[in-house]
Amino acid sequence: MPNKVTAVLSVALLAVTTAACGSDAEQNRAGAITVWTEENLADRMTVQQTLAAEFTKRTGIKVNLVGVAEDQFSQIVTSAAAAGDLPDVIGALPLAAVRELEANDLLDTATPGKVVDGLGRDTFSPRALELDSAGGKLLAVPSDGWAQLILYRKDLFRKAGLEPPDTYERLEAAARKLNTGGVAGITLAIAPKDSFTSQSFEYVALANGCQLVDNSGNIIINSPQCVKAFEFYSNLAKNYSIKGKQDVDSTRATYFSGKAAMTIWSSFILDELAGLRNDALPSCAECRADKKWLAENTGVVTALKGPDGSEPAQYGEIVSWAVTHDANKDAAQKFVSFMMNEGYERWIGMAPEGKVPTRKELAGKWNGLPAGVDTKKPLSEVYPAETLDALRRSPDTFARWGIPQGQGKLIGATMGELPVPKALSAVTGGSLTPQAAAAQAKADVETIKRGIR
Numbered sequence: 001m002p003n004k005v006t007a008v009l010s011v012a013l014l015a016v017t018t019a020a021c022g023s024d025a026e027q028n029r030a031g032a033i034t035v036w037t038e039e040n041l042a043d044r045m046t047v048q049q050t051l052a053a054e055f056t057k058r059t060g061i062k063v064n065l066v067g068v069a070e071d072q073f074s075q076i077v078t079s080a081a082a083a084g085d086l087p088d089v090i091g092a093l094p095l096a097a098v099r100e101l102e103a104n105d106l107l108d109t110a111t112p113g114k115v116v117d118g119l120g121r122d123t124f125s126p127r128a129l130e131l132d133s134a135g136g137k138l139l140a141v142p143s144d145g146w147a148q149l150i151l152y153r154k155d156l157f158r159k160a161g162l163e164p165p166d167t168y169e170r171l172e173a174a175a176r177k178l179n180t181g182g183v184a185g186i187t188l189a190i191a192p193k194d195s196f197t198s199q200s201f202e203y204v205a206l207a208n209g210c211q212l213v214d215n216s217g218n219i220i221i222n223s224p225q226c227v228k229a230f231e232f233y234s235n236l237a238k239n240y241s242i243k244g245k246q247d248v249d250s251t252r253a254t255y256f257s258g259k260a261a262m263t264i265w266s267s268f269i270l271d272e273l274a275g276l277r278n279d280a281l282p283s284c285a286e287c288r289a290d291k292k293w294l295a296e297n298t299g300v301v302t303a304l305k306g307p308d309g310s311e312p313a314q315y316g317e318i319v320s321w322a323v324t325h326d327a328n329k330d331a332a333q334k335f336v337s338f339m340m341n342e343g344y345e346r347w348i349g350m351a352p353e354g355k356v357p358t359r360k361e362l363a364g365k366w367n368g369l370p371a372g373v374d375t376k377k378p379l380s381e382v383y384p385a386e387t388l389d390a391l392r393r394s395p396d397t398f399a400r401w402g403i404p405q406g407q408g409k410l411i412g413a414t415m416g417e418l419p420v421p422k423a424l425s426a427v428t429g430g431s432l433t434p435q436a437a438a439a440q441a442k443a444d445v446e447t448i449k450r451g452i453r
Contacts, residue, residue: 040067088327099412140320185240192425203315208306258284268354276372419444
């Protein structure tokens with residue numbers, strides 16, 4: 001498999017270099033950097049290629065832009081590191097991937113601080129900088145974020161006299177009452193090999209005060225708060241969700257078809273929900289006459305609270321620009337600074353529904369940026385101001401496992417193993433109790449931790 005991955009990567013690099021940058025000799029004369037990006041959808045690659053060309057025109061530095069799939073990142077970066085063929089810069093990296101690079105000593109930890117200081121540290125979300133830091137050093141430059149949300153059918157809730165599902169109690173009551181007439185109470189990710197399952201569960205677990213580790217680094221995912229989270233999530237999935245190993249695609253499809261009253265999904269869903277993307281249109285009966293119907297009848301919960309949680313918790317992802325240890329550091333610094341300044345509005349504007357700015361100066365414009373692919377429309381024309389205000393503030397309140405406790409390397413190391421989704425799936429399938437699943441997850445995470453250098 002590693003040889004196959006390396007070959008695929010080499011083909012991708014060759015294709016981009018040939019199309020955009022000419023021969024190796026030309027690159028060496030002008031200077032060049034290779035940039036990987038996990039924003040690899042075709043429409044977003046087009047925007048990034050335009051930005052790269054503008055950067056080259058300004059600086060003379062050529063950019064070899066390569067799209068990399070998030071679920072292949074670990075394999076590809078391992079192969080590239082072994083071959084001595086790492087890129088200079090990697091964009092749109094999730095926090096766990098940044099920590100994976102840190103754990104393998106692949107990061108340049110001086111350049112990110114220079115970029116942020118040059119742009120003005122006070123212009124960034126403090127929480128985003130905190131989540132990207134370790135030992136007093138900035139590991140990467142936080143560019144934007146997305147929030148995990150509970151989406152619910154306002155029309156069905158209103159008819160049933162239900163409150164918004166912002167607590168465990170209200171969420172379960174709604175799932176139970178609305179699980180009728182061919183409509184599931186909720187559709188939840190449960191696929192054991194899907195990182196989306198991990199994200200969805202971490203959101204629910206944080207709401208109940210469940211942490212992966214304590215402040216001393218001990219694995220505590222078998223705590224009573226975590227056992228309760230396993231029990232709560234698996235109960236929803238077994239009794240009120242669609243049967244089978246639901247994942248990132250099937251949960252969206254079920255909610256869009258009108259066959260579920262609730263789902264947990266990221267804010268990236270908001271443009272599709274509003275009928276702005278033809279390859280992922282809502283398909284409910286009412287949506288056929290009005291593509292906006294489902295968006296107009298969907299409520300959004302950002303923060304959730306469990307019975308053992310001290311306060312509501314908001315899960316979200318910060319994505320960042322990372323510079324590798326062997327990079328052309330001067331060129332890399334110039335490129336990342338450009339993308340976070342002159343190119344920033346266009347970078348965020350590729351998909352504003354899932355790219356909430358971490359730089360404050362753009363936050364005020366964010367909800368007016370056109371969202372969508374086939375149809376373009378500002379989010380402010382579709383969603384209530386209070387929903388967008390909560391999303392705009394969300395990067396300052398994101399909670400995450402392990403990183404605040406200084407265990408970012410552990411979080412990165414669990415990225416490929418997904419021990420928690422495996423345990424959770426076993427509970428839903430009936431082969432483990434919530435207590436046994438929590439114990440299994442603890443043992444698996446401890447094994448992973450022992451393997452970290």
